[in-house]
Amino acid sequence: MMVYACVLTVLGVDRYVTYHAGLDLGLFAQAVAGFAHGFANQPEGGSHYVVHFSPILWVAVLAVLASHSPLALTVIQAVAGSLVAPPVYLMARRRMDQRLAVLCAVIALLYPPLVGVTFTDFHENGFAPCVTSCPRARIKRSWTKTQLLSTAAGEARGRLRTRGHPEEESR
Numbered sequence: 001m002m003v004y005a006c007v008l009t010v011l012g013v014d015r016y017v018t019y020h021a022g023l024d025l026g027l028f029a030q031a032v033a034g035f036a037h038g039f040a041n042q043p044e045g046g047s048h049y050v051v052h053f054s055p056i057l058w059v060a061v062l063a064v065l066a067s068h069s070p071l072a073l074t075v076i077q078a079v080a081g082s083l084v085a086p087p088v089y090l091m092a093r094r095r096m097d098q099r100l101a102v103l104c105a106v107i108a109l110l111y112p113p114l115v116g117v118t119f120t121d122f123h124e125n126g127f128a129p130c131v132t133s134c135p136r137a138r139i140k141r142s143w144t145k146t147q148l149l150s151t152a153a154g155e156a157r158g159r160l161r162t163r164g165h166p167e168e169e170s171r
Contacts, residue, residue, distance in 0.1 A: 004109045005075075005082040008118050012074035021070075024121035029070035032060045054124045073122035081118030083130035084108050 015021050023043060030041035031048040038047035039057060048054065063072035085105040092101035108114065114129055 001082045001085045001105075001109070004085070005078045008078040008081065008115075009075050011119060012078060013071055016071060016074065022121045024123050025070055025073060028057070028060075028073055028122045028124075029064065032057055032064045032073065035061045052124070056124055056127050059127070060122075070122075077118055077122050077126040080127050080130045081114055082109065084114060 012021075016025070027041050027043045027048075030043075031039040034040040035058070039049055039054075040047050044051050048057070060073055060076055063076055064070070066072070085108060088108040089101050089105035092104035096104075117123075117126055117129065
């Protein structure tokens with residue numbers, strides 16, 4: 001898990017220092033740094049909340065404020081992606097021996113869509129994989145935890161739209 005987060009952080013830093021980071025890293029770096037002004041950023045022409053309601057971005061505020069760098073977002077996304085492994089291991093461990101459960105967790109970390117979400121520019125969708133604890137909470141009948149994780153999954157993945165995106169409105 002730590003190796004995964006470290007490798008994807010290093011790859012993300014390499015993308016940043018070689019000028020291969022895309023628009024989303026800059027957009028979210030501005031939005032998170034502008035949290036006091038409603039998560040304002042230039043690419044969206046105002047508040048990020050005008051396009052997407054994403055309170056999960058508050059998770060990133062302290063890291064960006066402490067580091068004064070958009071690379072904090074890369075680290076957060078790498079860690080969020082790596083959080084898939086423990087719940088997958090624990091769910092698999094209920095049904096198989098430890099060696100196979102570890103293999104399941106490693107396969108989950110190497111799953112191409114997860115690596116793609118974790119490696120690309122920062123986006124609130126990067127938080128969605130870390131809610132894989134939800135089925136485990138449901139199995140253990142922890143209904144409060146299940147509800148919290150389901151809400152987080154819906155927020156991270158579904159993102160409520162407050163209005164159409166400017167590009168979509170011009171079509």
